[in-house]
Amino acid sequence: MDQHPLRREAFYRRESKSVPAARAFTAWALDDWQAIERRDDVLLCVSELATNALLHGVPPGRGFRLHIAMCEHRVVRIEVHDSGEGTVAADAPGPEAEHGRGLYLVAALADKWGVGERDPGKIVWCEFGAETPGRQ
Template identity: 50%
Template sequence: MNQETAQVGHPLALAFRNFSVLLSCTPRGARLARLLTVAQLRAWGLPFETAQHVVAELAANAATHGRLPGRSFRLTLYVVGGTLRIEVTDARGERRPEPQAPGADAESGRGLVLVEALADRWGVTEERFPRKTVWAEVPVQAPEHGFAGSGGAGG
């Protein structure tokens, strides 16, 4: 179900990493996308805090606005150098996401505004109809080896 192409010990293993999985186009699938992202980035030794929020928003949009009965969405993570590219592909190519300016009392509509704030850049790529891929890129850096501090003041 998932696929990791970088091999341990290969010179490109540190420069290029890939993870991809098909998930049900449901709220449960969107939650699983976030959890799998955290697990994969931890396994790679990379920070996951920003990425998990971006994935949560993009996956929730796929499950809500990109849903077609019987169709899944795909989560793909690529790490190249110091950049994580997050891609969420769904089956509703005719529905392009646009950031909104919801009212102060609105209960939804802020997801892409959050993605825009957290990501270095994001966009939409049209795939072979009827698919589209919404992507975002966030910087990631491997933690310094040998650092044992807690992150608190004076640590």
């Protein structure tokens, strides 16, 4: 598939091996673009967004689409498109909670994040600047 050099996308089925595959695909794109700034943060957020899509946003028999783009000023944008009706909440989980930290981590690590509409489903996205004041 011919893709714009600074944009990549891939489709993943509703299966557990899709999360590491999405992470590896993202690592390949970042390496191709020589985008090493905040690489670990980006990869962790891809894992969290992909996991949330599988657990809450992808109905049986469907999948999710991962979009990765290098935007102006070397901002990396990640989008996970799903076709489910699940809602998105990034409230801090309680200290005894066994789940619910995924979007809380995304909110803490990404410079920006949000949710957009899609018919059917939604798009959960996050962005990372190459250099963010106050981050090392």
